[in-house]
Amino acid sequence: MSSDRSAMRGITNRPLSPHLQVYKPQLTSVMSITHRATGVALAVGTLLLVWWIAAAAIGPDAFAQVQAFMGSWFGLLLLFGWSVALFYHLGNGIRHLFWDAGYGYNIENAYRSGWAVVAATAVLTVLAWIAGLVVLGGQG
């Protein structure tokens, strides 16, 4: 048994992914998978962006359809989710770039930067929607 184990250690002498089923969720691991999830969501969300730009080029009728959809409760929900995903992925992406540059690796700093990203996501989302509503109000 022990000889098997040391033989295996020889083959897998590198960091391995944790088994998620037996792993207690932590801020760092949850934020890591959320970065991936928001990235995929934003990639799907580009459909909305392409639709908006294409409709503008096609003409007023096509554009009015997009506007009506974005203004519906479902459209607003999608836009809200898109803004949360964007600000999270932006903030956590910058956190990742600092790691890539070699900074902030110790546990204490990883948690500090993690909470900073969570807070920045909330603040930026709220500010963006307040700004959007102010612009909308200014036209009324």
Next chain:
Amino acid sequence: MRTRNSIRTDLARVRGLGSAQSGTHEWWVQRVTAVALVPLGVWFVASVISLAGADHATVVDWMSMPVTAVLLVLLLAVTFRHAQLGLRVVIEDYVHNEAAKIASLLAVNAILALLAAGSIFAVLNLAFRG
């Protein structure tokens, strides 16, 4: 330091290209596009907010301005390249059947290429329409 179980030659290690023969190129492009998307993304979100509720004519005027058109084309090209590299890693991590993996990679690449070309064409079409 060479690890005990490595069967790679010293020359292969120095070249650092790995089994895919592309080394860290895609990893690096992912970072370069990420850095570019920080200012482009902030600019785009600020622009969209300022256009909240704007009618068709206003949005078309904004999109066909030279500065807007150039930045939009960049934003779209960089966004779709970044998305392609990100989705590629996700597919490679979770799709283990080789045929399904290659099929989904090709499908995702095709969809993203169509979206990128289509949206960039729309921006240029508006910009050159005058």
